[in-house]
Amino acid sequence: MNAISSTIQNLPIFNGLAADEKNALLQIGQPRKVPRGEMLFAQGDTVKHFYIVTSGAMQLFRSNADGGTKTIALVRSAQTVNEDEIMDSCHGYRVNCVALEDATVLEFPAKWLKDAAGKYPNFALNLLSMIASRAHAAELEAEHLATMSAPQLVACFMQRLCVLHDFDPKNFKLPYSKTIIASRLGMEIETFSRTLAKLKSHGIVVEGNNVSITNLDAISDYVCDACSVSGACATHQALEKKLHKLN
Amino acid sequence: MNAISSTIQNLPIFNGLAADEKNALLQIGQPRKVPRGEMLFAQGDTVKHFYIVTSGAMQLFRSNADGGTKTIALVRSAQTVNEDEIMDSCHGYRVNCVALEDATVLEFPAKWLKDAAGKYPNFALNLLSMIASRAHAAELEAEHLATMSAPQLVACFMQRLCVLHDFDPKNFKLPYSKTIIASRLGMEIETFSRTLAKLKSHGIVVEGNNVSITNLDAISDYVCDACSVSGACATHQALEKKLHKLN
DNA sequence: CGACACTTTGAAGACGATCAACGCCGGTGG
DNA sequence: CCACCGGCGTTGATCGTCTTCAAAGTGTCG
Numbered sequence: 001m002n003a004i005s006s007t008i009q010n011l012p013i014f015n016g017l018a019a020d021e022k023n024a025l026l027q028i029g030q031p032r033k034v035p036r037g038e039m040l041f042a043q044g045d046t047v048k049h050f051y052i053v054t055s056g057a058m059q060l061f062r063s064n065a066d067g068g069t070k071t072i073a074l075v076r077s078a079q080t081v082n083e084d085e086i087m088d089s090c091h092g093y094r095v096n097c098v099a100l101e102d103a104t105v106l107e108f109p110a111k112w113l114k115d116a117a118g119k120y121p122n123f124a125l126n127l128l129s130m131i132a133s134r135a136h137a138a139e140l141e142a143e144h145l146a147t148m149s150a151p152q153l154v155a156c157f158m159q160r161l162c163v164l165h166d167f168d169p170k171n172f173k174l175p176y177s178k179t180i181i182a183s184r185l186g187m188e189i190e191t192f193s194r195t196l197a198k199l200k201s202h203g204i205v206v207e208g209n210n211v212s213i214t215n216l217d218a219i220s221d222y223v224c225d226a227c228s229v230s231g232a233c234a235t236h237q238a239l240e241k242k243l244h245k246l247n
Numbered sequence: 248m249n250a251i252s253s254t255i256q257n258l259p260i261f262n263g264l265a266a267d268e269k270n271a272l273l274q275i276g277q278p279r280k281v282p283r284g285e286m287l288f289a290q291g292d293t294v295k296h297f298y299i300v301t302s303g304a305m306q307l308f309r310s311n312a313d314g315g316t317k318t319i320a321l322v323r324s325a326q327t328v329n330e331d332e333i334m335d336s337c338h339g340y341r342v343n344c345v346a347l348e349d350a351t352v353l354e355f356p357a358k359w360l361k362d363a364a365g366k367y368p369n370f371a372l373n374l375l376s377m378i379a380s381r382a383h384a385a386e387l388e389a390e391h392l393a394t395m396s397a398p399q400l401v402a403c404f405m406q407r408l409c410v411l412h413d414f415d416p417k418n419f420k421l422p423y424s425k426t427i428i429a430s431r432l433g434m435e436i437e438t439f440s441r442t443l444a445k446l447k448s449h450g451i452v453v454e455g456n457n458v459s460i461t462n463l464d465a466i467s468d469y470v471c472d473a474c475s476v477s478g479a480c481a482t483h484q485a486l487e488k489k490l491h492k493l494n
Numbered sequence: 495c496g497a498c499a500c501t502t503t504g505a506a507g508a509c510g511a512t513c514a515a516c517g518c519c520g521g522t523g524g
Numbered sequence: 525c526c527a528c529c530g531g532c533g534t535t536g537a538t539c540g541t542c543t544t545c546a547a548a549g550t551g552t553c554g
Binding site: 149150187188190191194 | 541542543544
């Protein structure tokens, strides 16, 4: 019998399913440990599994012929991996997946995902919604890369960290190394480092791994005017709301 | 009675549906003309419709507070618009949509899409596959923007044009103005213009609107080594295959 | 203490954006 | 018919930003 935490049962992907349906689906998942540094799968491998991360952190990245490497995504607890590759019927994984810290995952056969989508219309709609919002996030990121400067990208990333992980904006710790974050943002570590200095005057202070976001207005002027979604940046709005709640 | 072309009936999204099911779904679509320059919908408008483009070309773009504008996608006949916004249950459109040339579209109520996905599992799976591959394309584009130089981006775009629209690589016409293409690639028109000159020595010759791709090997060395999907660039492989067929 | 990964800082160079000027073309109006 | 205009594209010069190479500082762990 698997010990299935309520966090997993409450994943948005299971919305609208009865408790016994959820359990039947989750029983299929095999818990698996992935020690820091170990690859869960590699670019090009046959797509065999769908994963739910239950602890730790994974890095999804690609490498090319020149040895260049680009971090595609950083994934933490309660996030899912591979739904797009499975639904897109890819032959091979399009990314490498490695554990940044000791991690645990639930491993499901790839077929499980398609079957569940065929069997439960609600599951299919949840999956559609997840993948659609992932597509949107990727589009937005492409837009940011094309239009934002390095400091704007970093400021935007810091805001998203806060909202996504529900951190206290006034004082939180970076959940990844600066090297990894720079790679995630598609910039060099040197640029990232210099950028942090520039951000001090815009209300974002980073010392070591400690971050403190103090002046939301300055950030808004600096970052969110370049952000084209619905006039004002949605992430920034969420952050303001959060800060308001904390006070 | 709508005249529904077989092109539309054979859209991948209808795969696995019976002919009468397709027809029932397609009957709901209202044909609509969009003259060149007219907006089909604007950023922020309530999401009311799903569209299938049946002729002409549409531009999807965003604009931000600074007046900056970024082309998100260029859409031609037999492509669909808005599936992600509908499935992601957005309140408002995230992009503007304007006709680049006189166009016609089939207009469906937004609800039609969700209902069809709930009613026909095959339709839901097709939709999942479409959106998943769109998500992948967006991720790939973000990666390209982060890692490729302007000439590489342009060369990559030219190759994709060929494959997507089934053009003869040795001689085809640009389907969009250079201004639009530059905007689509996130670069300035001046940069784009200068870039075309550089590409001549790499086997891509552009004169006016005529393009001719002659030296695939040179392009591969120049572009595809930077492309990290499955070792070699999938688009480039498709192009090589195509060229081989033509000879 | 030394090895090593991670980060910071400096200096040089490459690349793309920006500003400005100009050529080309199709359309409009005198 | 010609003059004028606006949209489009090219070309040149300059500037700011990010990458690259190099060196040194910080931290942890055996």
